[in-house]
Amino acid sequence: MNDGLVKILDGNTFVVSDSRGDIEASLTDPTGLFSYDSRFLSTWILTVDGERLNPLSVDDLQYFETRFFLVPGTGTVYVDAKLSVIRQRAVGDGFHEELTILNHDANPVNLTVRIEAGSDFADLFEVKDALEKKGRYFTKVENGRLLLGYERESFGRQTAISASAPHKVDKQGLTFSARVEPQGEWTTDLDVAVATRAGGTYVRPKYVRGERRAQPNMGRSLERWLADAPRLESDSDSLKVTYRRSLVDLAALRFAPPVSGGRSLPAAGLPWFMTMFGRDSIFTSLQALPFQPELAATTLRALGSWQGSRVDDFRDEDPGRILHEMRYGEMTAFEERPHSPYYGNADATALYVVLLDEYERWTGDRKLVRDLESEARAALRWIDEYADLMGTGYVWYQRRNEETGLENQCWKDSWDSISYHDGRLPGFPRATCELQGYAYDAKMRGARLARLVWKDPALAEALEQQAADLKRRFNRDFWVKDGEFFALALDTEGNHVDSLSSNNGHLLWSGIVDKSKAKAVVGHLMGPRLFSGWGVRTLAEGEGRYNPIGYHVGTVWPFDCSFIAWGLRNYGFKEEAAQLAAGILDAAEFFDGRLPEAFGGYERGVTKYPVQYPTACSPQAWSTGTPLLLLRTMLGLEPVGENLIVDPALPSSIGLLALLDIPGRWGRVDAFARGRDLLEALQPRRRTLART
């Protein structure tokens, strides 16, 4: 891990420690055991005869399990170590640690082994923002266990620490007297269990298979998860590494929210964003559809259950709106933060309908489309009834929660992401261009579902008319004539927020761009101001706020590029899509197959390697999904009727690409591509394929 911290997780429970396995957190330090957005351990320090240990190596066995090899001794010089210490740790709802001490000497040793333990029970938001606690702490020693607790009114969190070997407990930790025979070993299990207070009593999580100790809930299905995914064959070793990394990371990012019946959806990022996000979960589900379609099904069900139903200014909630972010910690509980859940986004609601349609096109699962008919209709109504804040027929956003709500409710959500060419920031509300594209796409796809599944041709017709009208007006109102691109946004006066940005690529994806304008748009996306050689910059060089390491004003976001590549394919620009895919996949090689959230917008020829933007979360879900979507665009996979069309266009760096057992309404099929040819071979297996 590049920050020297070791992270393991299972769902939204995770442990971040140093390379010795120790946790020494302060309020602002992000180490500890976290579950449901609360820190349950902030101190966890192992000593042997009063001395800290030194790390020899760390084995990341699985994303939920790790092993630390340690030796006694201080400083950098390893004394002739007669002892070695192994800590093997697996996270579940809490964690389990197996501590082993090996004696390599010819004489027995008597050791005092101690674990110091404590917790500040900080809310994740407090760790990020360094805020003070308002409740009361307590520590108890009972039945050989150490019990750490925190209560504020009826809110309560507890951590129980126990061990299998004989020990003494005090309020700061556990002490063992270990005798280790020559060439022998001493071992103990350490269990850390978390509990949450609800309705007056503490509830310990139920481990999935009824175990008595913390166990990973999903870990054991990792092999099945990998076996379920299509198999990749290629002459590019780096592509194979990246593909496998993506599948494993996607498995780690699975999160089963409490209302999903145990099914999982992609959380946004590890470890700080292991929760349901409307936008991130939808984009990642779209990217992963050809590989793991059940992620989309769970995302649709869970987001549908939590769909907004009332006007709530604190949560920026409206009827029909799809949530932005859900949190479970203390500040959310006491409404010091609005994430219960928070609805402040202007894109996830339209994207919800887009995902529902794309899901049906791949899987043929019309039952889910019928089950979610009222949610999809409510989402479509939200676009017209609640999102048009200016009454101009466009989607606008402005937060109603002025204190803790989000200013920018589009994916570029940092404060300075939406700016004019001269660098000024527009007022609110704002209508960014990609939101109009998503609304257009939602209407078109909603029309298809209305006709095909809901048997409501009148709705279908109405939606198609609205979409056509939106497209016509959009191409008139957002088009910057002298620059030949779409403005980043409209301001309240109806004027262009006239920066050139990557958002143009999302417009191609959504299909709102007039065919006659596509060539000019593509020229910009692949031109020197936006294309860095690795990918498309969020904001073009030469704009007032352009900064190659500015979060949304010049960096390259892999996920952004993957949707741009999809957009390029939609408009027939295969070569350009392949070139963009190649740039991002080349960059992935520098990160051992794990694409960061963003990297610097520096020109490729200048830096020779992609400069990582420092972020707290890795892997990030939609970066993890990026190689998957790029495989789709390179192979030109497109469900048409009951068949999967394969229409490949590979970059020059890939000579051979085969994706085997692609799941969908066709059962399982294979797709092959060779060199720069359009289509070499397509081998039907369990079903005959159509092809172009």
Next chain:
Amino acid sequence: MDATTKFFEGLEARGHDPRLAKMSATLRFDLTNGKRTARWLVSIDKGDVSVSHKNAKADCVVRSDSAVFDGIASGELNAFAAALRGKVGIEGNPEVLVIFQRVFPEPPRGRS
């Protein structure tokens, strides 16, 4: 009339609520005031709602102080935040409550 009674009687009077149209489930609310417990059993059959005071098994049982539930039933308190705070206990299938909470009233405007 307290907010809780008003809420449940309004629900019963409407008979059908389209926001619950997909749901067929029962919820029981056990609301305590000192030593007394008031029970409200809500049966939903594809959005058709009936309310009684029966003490029957339910898919989801919600327990809280009656004062807390008055807050929820009037829109002053958010049900999920109250649950996170430990003021509301949930047994059985929590998804039933997630869907049901759509019919709790809106909070007062402008509160943020």
